Amino acid sequence: MGEIILTMEGIDKTFPGVHALDKVSMDVRRGEVHALMGENGAGKSTLMKVLTGIYQKDAGTIVFEGREVRFASPREAQSAGIVIVHQELNMMGHLTVAQNIFIGREPRHGLLIDDASMNEEAAKLFAQLGIEIDPRETMSQLTVGKQQMCEIAKAISHEAKVIVFDEPSAALTDTEIDQLFRIIRDLRDRQYGIVYISHRMDEIKRITDRVTVMRDGQTVGTLVTAECTKDDIIHMMVGRVIFEEPKTQSRVPADAPVVLRVEHLNAGRMVRDVSFTLRKGEILGFSGLMGAGRTETARALFGADAKDSGDIYIDGEKVNIHSPKDAVRAGIGYLSEDRKRYGVVLKKNICENSTLACLQNYVKHGSLIDGEAERKVTQRMVDALKTKTPGVDQLVMNLSGGNQQKVVVAKWLISNSKILIFDEPTRGIDVGAKQEIYELMNRLVQEGKSIIMISSEMPEILRMSDRIIVMCEGKKTAEFDVSTATQEKIMNAATREIAV
Template identity: 65%
Template sequence: MNKPILTMDGIGKRFAGVRALKDAHFDLMRGEIHALMGENGAGKSTLMKILTGIYARDEGSITFEGRPVTFKNPREAQEAGIVIVHQELNMINHLTVAQNVFIGREPMRGKQIDDGKMNRDAQVIFQKLGIRIDPKAVMGSLTVGRQQLCEIAKAISTEASVIVFDEPTAALTDSEIEDLFAILLDLRGRGIGIIYISHRMDEIKRITDRVTVMRDGAFVDTLMTADCTKDDIIRRMVGRVVYEDPKHRSEAPADAPAALSVRHLRAGSMVKDVSFDLRRGEILGLAGLMGAGRTETARAIFGADKLDGGEILVNSRPRRIRSPRDAAAAGIAYLSEDRQRYGLLLEKDIAANITLASLRKFAKGASLDKAEEGKEARRHIERLRIKTPSERQEVRKLSGGNQQKVVIGKWLTHDSRILIFDEPTRGIDVGAKAEIYTLMRELVRQGKSILMISSELTEIMRMSDRVAVMCEGRVTAEIPIEEATQEKIMHAATRREARSAS
C-alpha cells in the first residue's frame, strides 16, 4: 500500500477528569476500508469526534494528506474532505431528500436556490451509487435504511477523501446491507479512505482490509484482516478482563422465590412478548444488541411508558403499574443509562437528589427536616464512597461514577427491593466501574434483586447469575451463568423471529 492519507497519533482526551482517550493511534491509506473496533466505551466514537472536529483533543497530532491539521468544527473537517456518517441519523424529516443532501451548500441561481439543479445533482449521485431514491421524496417518508443511504450520498457529494461510517448497518435490513457493501467497495476502488466502525464480526471479515482495535481509550493493535481470525480480534478487544473475572457459578440462592415476574409483556413497537423471572438475591443479566427492546422493557415495567399487555408480578402478586409512582411504591427502581437526563437534578445538591424519591420520609409536619436529609445523604456518601466535599455539592460537578452512585443512593433511600440497572457503567471510568460492581454484589447479598441491562458482554459475564437474551422484542434465551458463553449469547441475540419460530 501507499503512504497513509491520514495519521492520528498519541491522541489523548479527558472529560471532566475522566480519561476517555490515552495515546490512541490510527492510520488510513487511500483506497482502504479500515475497521475500528472495540467494546462500547473503548473510545472509538470519541476518537472519530476528535478527527471530525466535534471535540478538541488534549494531546497528540493528526496528519492529513501530509500536513498537520486541527479541525475546530465539523465544517472545517468537511471542507478538508473528512466526513462522518453518523450512527444516529441527522436528517431533517420534512425536507426533501435533495434538500437534505445539499443542506448548507445549496446550488444557487442568483439569489435563489436552484431546486432543479439540486434535484438533478442528487439524482446523479444516487445513480453513481446504484440506488433508486427519488430526490424529491420527503425524507420522513423513507425507511431508516434508505435514510441512511441518503446520509451516505450526502457524504459522497462533498467530494470527501475520507469517510467515517459509524455502525452503518445497525438499522439496515439484509438486502440494504448488501447495497451498502457494494457502495463501500466502489468507493474504495475510487481511492477514498474509509473508516468503518462496527460490532459485527462477519462484516469486518468480509469487507475490511485492516482492523485497528481499541480498548479503554487506548490503541491495542492493527491487524491485516485477511491474516487474522475472529478470535484474534475478540481477544484484543476484551483484553484480560473477561478471562480475569467472569462469574463461574451463580451466587444467588438456588431456591430463592421470584421477586419480579414478567409475563407476556407488550409495549409500543419494541416490546413484543417478554417473559422472565427475577429471583430474590439474584443479578439477572439482560443481554442483546442495540434495538432489541431491553430499555423499552425496563421502562414498561417501571411504568415510564405505557403497557399494552401482559402481567407484572412482584413477590408473586400481580401489580398494576401505570406510572413510575406505582412502580416505586411496589419497590421497583429504574436506573437509566442516561443518568443526566433521566436520573438526576443536575443543578441541585446531592442531598436533594438522594431524597427525591422518598421525600415523605423527611417531612416533619408541613416542613422538610433538612438536618435529617443531610444526615441521610452523608450516610450514603460514606456507604457508597461518593467522592465529594459535602452533601451540598451540586450533582453536575461530580464525575460519572459518582453521579451513578447518587442515583443508587436515591433508590436505597427509598428502600427499593428490585433495582433495574440500565447499562450501569456506561460513561464511567475503569476505577469507578469496579466500585459499582462491588456495590451491586453487596446489594444482592442483602437480598435485593437486580435486573442488569448491558451491551457489554464482559459485564454480563462478570456480573450475572443468569442471563436472559433479547432479540427484536422477545426473550430468545435464558442461560444459567455456568453454561453461558459469549458465543451462545451472541447467537441468541441475533436469533430473529422467523428462525426462532421454526
C-alpha cells in the same frame, strides 16, 4: 486494494479523567472497506471525530494523500475529502433532498438560488449511485434508509476520497442494508477509501476487506477479514486481563424464591419476546452492546414506556404495570443510566430527593410536608449508605457522582422497593467510588433485595452478577450462570448474527 491514502499514527486524546485514545494507529487504503470494531467506549467514535475535525488530537499525526493534515473543523476535513456519514443523520427535514445536499454551496443566478440546476445535479448523483430518489422530495418524507443514501450522495458531491460510515445499518431494514452494501461495494470499486464502524459480525464478513479492532482506547491490531474468524475478532475485542476478581459462582441459594418473573415481554422494536426470572438476593446482570434493548426492557418493565404484550409476576402474583407509579407500588425502583436527567433533581437537596418517590408518606395535617420526619428518614439513609455530605440540606448538584447515586438508592429504599434496577450503576463515577457502589449493591442483596444490573462494562458484569443475561438487537440471546460465563461467550452472544 490500492495504495495507502490515509494514515493515523500514535493518536492521543485525553478528556478530563479519561484517556480516550492511547497512541492509536490505523491506515486506510484506496478501494478498501476497512472495518473499525470494538466494544462501546473502546474509542472508535472518538478516533473518527479526531479524524474529521470535530475533536482536536493531543498528539500523533494524520497523513492524508501524502501530506500531514490537521483539521480545525468538520468543514475543513470535508473540503479536504474526508466525510463522515453519521449514525444520527444530520438532515434538515423541511428542505428538499437537493436543498439538503447542496446546503451552504447553492448555485445561484445573481441573488436567486438556482434550484433547477441543483435538482439536476442531485439527480445525476443518484444516477451514479443507482438509487431512485426524487431530488424535489421533502427530506422528512423519506425513510431513514433513503435519508442515509442522501447523506452518501452529499458525501460524494463533496468529492470525498475517504468516507466514514458510523454504524450505518443500525436503523435500516434488510433490503435497505442490501442496497447500502451494493453502494459501498460500488464506491470501493471506484477507489474510495471506506471506514465502516459496526457491531454486526456478519456484516463485517460480508462487506469489509480489513478489520481494525480497538479496546480501551488502544488499537489491538488489524486483520485481513478473509483470513480471520469471528472468534479471532472477538478475542481481540475482549482479550483484556480482568484485574478485579470475577465472581466464581453464584451466591444465591438454589431454593431462593423467585421474586420477579417476566414472560414474553414485547415493547417496540427494541424489546422482542424477552423472558427472565429474578431470585431473592440475586444480582442479575444484563450484558450486551449499546442499542441491544437492555434499557428499553428495563423501562418497559418499570412502566416508563408502553408494553405491547407480556406478563409480569411479582412474588408469583401477576401485576399490571402501566406507569412508573404502578411499578413503585409493586416494589420496583429504577436507577437510570442518565442520572442527571432521570435520577435526581439536581437543584434540590438530599432530603427532597430522598422522599420524592413516596412523599405521600411524609405529610401531616392533610397536605403539609412533614419536614421533621423527612429529615429523620433521610439522615438514617445517609448514615446507612455512608453518603458523604455535610448534611441532608446539601443540594444534590454539589455531590459527587457516587454520592448522587447513593441518594437515588436512598430514594428507592425509603419507598420500600424490593427490586432495584441499576442501569449502568457506575457510569460517570470515579474508580474509588465505584468500589463503594459495588459494596453497597452487595450489601443490598445480602439484606434481601434483588437487583437487575444493566452494564456495558464486561469486568463489572463478571464481577457483580450471579447470573448473566445477554441481549442483542432486542432479543435475549444467552443466559449464563456466572460460573460458566466468560468474556468470549458473552461477546459472542452480544454480537450474534440475527437470522431473519
